[in-house]
Amino acid sequence: MGTLFVDKLDPQSGTALEIGSSGDTITIPSGATIANSGTATGFGTAGTNSFSVAGSGNQTSIADNTWTLITFDSENWDTDSCFASNKFTAPAAGKYFFTANLSIYAATDNGNSIAGRFYKNGSGDSQTASQLDLAGGSNIMSLFNWRVTGVLNLAQNDYVELYGKFNMNSGTATAPAARSFMGYRVA
Amino acid sequence: MASLSTKVKLYCTANSKTADFGPEGNVSLQDDSDGKGPYIASWSVSGLAQPSDSDLAAHDTAGNTEETNNTVRSTRKAAYGDIGDQLDEIYKDIDAWKVRIKAIKDANPKS
Numbered sequence: 001m002g003t004l005f006v007d008k009l010d011p012q013s014g015t016a017l018e019i020g021s022s023g024d025t026i027t028i029p030s031g032a033t034i035a036n037s038g039t040a041t042g043f044g045t046a047g048t049n050s051f052s053v054a055g056s057g058n059q060t061s062i063a064d065n066t067w068t069l070i071t072f073d074s075e076n077w078d079t080d081s082c083f084a085s086n087k088f089t090a091p092a093a094g095k096y097f098f099t100a101n102l103s104i105y106a107a108t109d110n111g112n113s114i115a116g117r118f119y120k121n122g123s124g125d126s127q128t129a130s131q132l133d134l135a136g137g138s139n140i141m142s143l144f145n146w147r148v149t150g151v152l153n154l155a156q157n158d159y160v161e162l163y164g165k166f167n168m169n170s171g172t173a174t175a176p177a178a179r180s181f182m183g184y185r186v187a
Numbered sequence: 188m189a190s191l192s193t194k195v196k197l198y199c200t201a202n203s204k205t206a207d208f209g210p211e212g213n214v215s216l217q218d219d220s221d222g223k224g225p226y227i228a229s230w231s232v233s234g235l236a237q238p239s240d241s242d243l244a245a246h247d248t249a250g251n252t253e254e255t256n257n258t259v260r261s262t263r264k265a266a267y268g269d270i271g272d273q274l275d276e277i278y279k280d281i282d283a284w285k286v287r288i289k290a291i292k293d294a295n296p297k298s
Contacts, residue, residue, distance in 0.1 A: 068220060110261065
C-alpha cells in the first residue's frame, strides 16, 4: 500500500471528482476530522437541525373542540436556529422526524376526546394525527400527556407546528409547561 | 360568552343538522394562538350554509345556558354514582333511591 502526499485533488477535466469504486470502503481513521464547508448530499445530514422546546408556563384558554396551536417559549436547544415563533422551519429540503408531548388538561370540566397532529405550512397533516375518543361521549378524561410523532418530507422553508384539540363537557383546557416538541433531520 | 363549538352545535341543531368535530367530521374549528380566538377553518355540513357572525351570536344566550347545564349534568352524574351500584340500590329500596336522586337534582338545578 502506497501513500500519496498531496495538498489538493482536482479533476483532470470537467468538475466531477470520484474517489474509489463501487464496493470500496473509504475510511476516515479515528482521530481524523472531515470538515465540510460546502454542500453535503447523501450523507452527513442525519441528526442535524436538532431542536427541543417546551413551555415556560401554562397555555390557558384552549377552546373546546378547536384545533389550537400549541405554543413553545422555552428552548432546550436549537442547533441551527430553525425554531422560532412556535414553528420549525426547514433550512433545506429533506425528511425530518418530529415528536411532541401534547400535555393538556381540562381546566373546567372533563372531556371525552383528545387529538394532536402536526401542521405543515398551516394545514393539518392527517397522517400524523393521533386521537383517542371515548365511546358514548363519556366525559371522564381529565389530563393527558398525548404523544404525536411523524416523519415529514419538507422543502426548504416549509414550516411545522403542533396543534391539539380537546373535546370537553364545558369550559376550556390548559396545556401545562410539561408540553414539549422536538425533532431533527433524518435524510 | 358561549364557546364557538357550542354555538356551532346549536346552530346546526336549530337547522336539523348535526355538527361533527371528529377527524372525518363536517366542521373544523381552529385557533392559531394569535389572540384572534377560534374560527371556523372548514365547513361541509350538507345542506346548511356556514354561519355568519350574527347567526352565531343569535345562539350565544342559549349557548351559555347549555354550557351551564352541561356542568350541572356532570356534577349530577358524579353524585349519582356507578349505575351498577344504583341498580343494587333500586333493588334493595327504590323509594330511598328516589329520595337520594331527587336531593341531588334539587341541589344542582338546571338553568
